[in-house]
Amino acid sequence: ADPGALAEARAHHDRLTKPRGALGALEEVAVRLAGAAAVNPPPMPAPAALAIFAADHGVHAQGVSPWPQEVTVQMVGNFLAGGAVANAFAAQVGASVTVVDVGIAADLVPAPGLMVGKVAHGTADMTLGPAMTAEQAVAVLETGIAVARDLVAQGARCLVTGDMGIANTTASAALICAFTGQDPAEVTGRGTGVDDETLARKIEVVRRALRVNGLDGPGASALSALETLAAVGGFEHAAIAGFVLGGASLRVPVILDGVIAGSAALAAAGLAPDVVDHCVAGHRSAEPGHAVALAHLGLRPLVELELRLGEGTGGLLAHPLVCAAVRVMHEVATFDSAGVTEKEA
Amino acid sequence: ADPGALAEARAHHDRLTKPRGALGALEEVAVRLAGAAAVNPPPMPAPAALAIFAADHGVHAQGVSPWPQEVTVQMVGNFLAGGAVANAFAAQVGASVTVVDVGIAADLVPAPGLMVGKVAHGTADMTLGPAMTAEQAVAVLETGIAVARDLVAQGARCLVTGDMGIANTTASAALICAFTGQDPAEVTGRGTGVDDETLARKIEVVRRALRVNGLDGPGASALSALETLAAVGGFEHAAIAGFVLGGASLRVPVILDGVIAGSAALAAAGLAPDVVDHCVAGHRSAEPGHAVALAHLGLRPLVELELRLGEGTGGLLAHPLVCAAVRVMHEVATFDSAGVTEKEA
Numbered sequence: 148a149d150p151g152a153l154a155e156a157r158a159h160h161d162r163l164t165k166p167r168g169a170l171g172a173l174e175e176v177a178v179r180l181a182g183a184a185a186v187n188p189p190p191m192p193a194p195a196a197l198a199i200f201a202a203d204h205g206v207h208a209q210g211v212s213p214w215p216q217e218v219t220v221q222m223v224g225n226f227l228a229g230g231a232v233a234n235a236f237a238a239q240v241g242a243s244v245t246v247v248d249v250g251i252a253a254d255l256v257p258a259p260g261l262m263v264g265k266v267a268h269g270t271a272d273m274t275l276g277p278a279m280t281a282e283q284a285v286a287v288l289e290t291g292i293a294v295a296r297d298l299v300a301q302g303a304r305c306l307v308t309g310d311m312g313i314a315n316t317t318a319s320a321a322l323i324c325a326f327t328g329q330d331p332a333e334v335t336g337r338g339t340g341v342d343d344e345t346l347a348r349k350i351e352v353v354r355r356a357l358r359v360n361g362l363d364g365p366g367a368s369a370l371s372a373l374e375t376l377a378a379v380g381g382f383e384h385a386a387i388a389g390f391v392l393g394g395a396s397l398r399v400p401v402i403l404d405g406v407i408a409g410s411a412a413l414a415a416a417g418l419a420p421d422v423v424d425h426c427v428a429g430h431r432s433a434e435p436g437h438a439v440a441l442a443h444l445g446l447r448p449l450v451e452l453e454l455r456l457g458e459g460t461g462g463l464l465a466h467p468l469v470c471a472a473v474r475v476m477h478e479v480a481t482f483d484s485a486g487v488t489e490k491e492a
Numbered sequence: 493a494d495p496g497a498l499a500e501a502r503a504h505h506d507r508l509t510k511p512r513g514a515l516g517a518l519e520e521v522a523v524r525l526a527g528a529a530a531v532n533p534p535p536m537p538a539p540a541a542l543a544i545f546a547a548d549h550g551v552h553a554q555g556v557s558p559w560p561q562e563v564t565v566q567m568v569g570n571f572l573a574g575g576a577v578a579n580a581f582a583a584q585v586g587a588s589v590t591v592v593d594v595g596i597a598a599d600l601v602p603a604p605g606l607m608v609g610k611v612a613h614g615t616a617d618m619t620l621g622p623a624m625t626a627e628q629a630v631a632v633l634e635t636g637i638a639v640a641r642d643l644v645a646q647g648a649r650c651l652v653t654g655d656m657g658i659a660n661t662t663a664s665a666a667l668i669c670a671f672t673g674q675d676p677a678e679v680t681g682r683g684t685g686v687d688d689e690t691l692a693r694k695i696e697v698v699r700r701a702l703r704v705n706g707l708d709g710p711g712a713s714a715l716s717a718l719e720t721l722a723a724v725g726g727f728e729h730a731a732i733a734g735f736v737l738g739g740a741s742l743r744v745p746v747i748l749d750g751v752i753a754g755s756a757a758l759a760a761a762g763l764a765p766d767v768v769d770h771c772v773a774g775h776r777s778a779e780p781g782h783a784v785a786l787a788h789l790g791l792r793p794l795v796e797l798e799l800r801l802g803e804g805t806g807g808l809l810a811h812p813l814v815c816a817a818v819r820v821m822h823e824v825a826t827f828d829s830a831g832v833t834e835k836e837a
Contacts, residue, residue: 166684171798213835221832230825239816339511453516467812471584480575487566491558
């Protein structure tokens, strides 16, 4: 982040016609975005573009989700038809919706709004070895970067991460454990709704995936961020990590959705730590690993309403809040300009 | 609330293409608004109209705020010129802004966007007796009702409460104590930024106001809601209570801003308990009494970002979230219609 723009944004906030600090956490959002953009006020982060990266997971075979794998491709059809919650929220905030197949287990019919960057029909089962090869991880990272660049070229001034992939909270839990050193029992959650028995199995699956891939215990740090991502990530995680890198490289803010994005951002930060300056945590999901990931990234979520849907829904909800935070810097009068008396010292 | 519409909204939510309950607290918002509107899906709560009720407070003489009283009228000028944070947030969410003078200590020049419903040049000092007469309270309640009706007649489908009045967190604290039975030390906060010494004085002032007006101890319940409001409320509190009554009477949702609105809603609920069904708590402010008021009303705040500005800013920020919650009920496909497989039982 640019220190000059950060300082200027802080000083600017203190001249505005409001008590100092009265906008709470929104003041820090505006200051961070000024630092990231290297200018105060930062550009208005609108319009927004949502990219939903969709893929399947070999680990689904381990019985970690009550949802059949074909729901991934069915929900992609729902996104393209405009019938999902993400579509409704995108319409609410004026965001475009792009769906990117980075590794769905089925082949899709070409459709408007669908981009194809498929490298495999789902990842390999991470409890048996790496979920993907390093080459696959790089290819999908590059797809994520390219999608970010395309959307910005088309006019987006804010990127919102979205995901679809049955079983992807399992991969997210494994990534969060690998990058933060937390135990699977602390990080693994019920995803879209698993019972106690399935949750216990899911925790054991995450533990096994970490062990098989050499990511448990003190040896974990021997693996690079890329190797870690390839070992226990999903294709949508790799794509979102690239999407974050792409947005950051263009100084366009990226609103992270939930636990999938949070775990992907850990990978992106492992590759290039400064990208976190360009990220805003849209919300905190009900998944326990998400708070762990956000704390590690040093990000405070804006919306805390126990959403656990994914798709980018929590990121979209945060977009008007981010816009409001930045709009203050563009439009609000100062004490001097408005002739308002300041508080007594 | 209408039981049929409530039940229908709950059943509707469970058919939508998302895991049950995956929208967290937003599902309850949509269900409550269906119950309040007596129809599912409830009408889209847009466009929104913000009414900022402004007034001064006799208790300011007790040294409860570091801000001079003339800041009330100066900020009204700022609202009318479009330079305040409330204006920026209203622009962000497409809300109109109306300012209503219900008792500013100064006389204002007529201006577009300014309505005048002034009953006095500020309230009387509540530490010496009632802040206003019952007649004044009724007159200002009626102004609030009339403003709500006017805004809805002009097309508003959601009302947002706003306030301006130096020292009005002191009156809010007194109202919250009177309506909930909590102690002033638990409820009184730093408002827009008072030091430890002023906070201690403010708590003592609230305690004295309650005692002088017969609102401390077991005798409190002898006073009616109207008498309580008149004893320790501000004119903006009375106006907001009326605004809530007016919105509820038209089945138009009212988004409550912060502690001033929360304390005014206690008075409105004291007059007509069912009005709470039509209220949405926009945010939870940093003021400790606000959480007490919301718990008493049974409302969960949507935004929790430590705002402590007032003006309606927290209510405006919540508006897109409320719209998103309702839009889901209008636009999202069901499992059947989208051909998406449901979770295994």
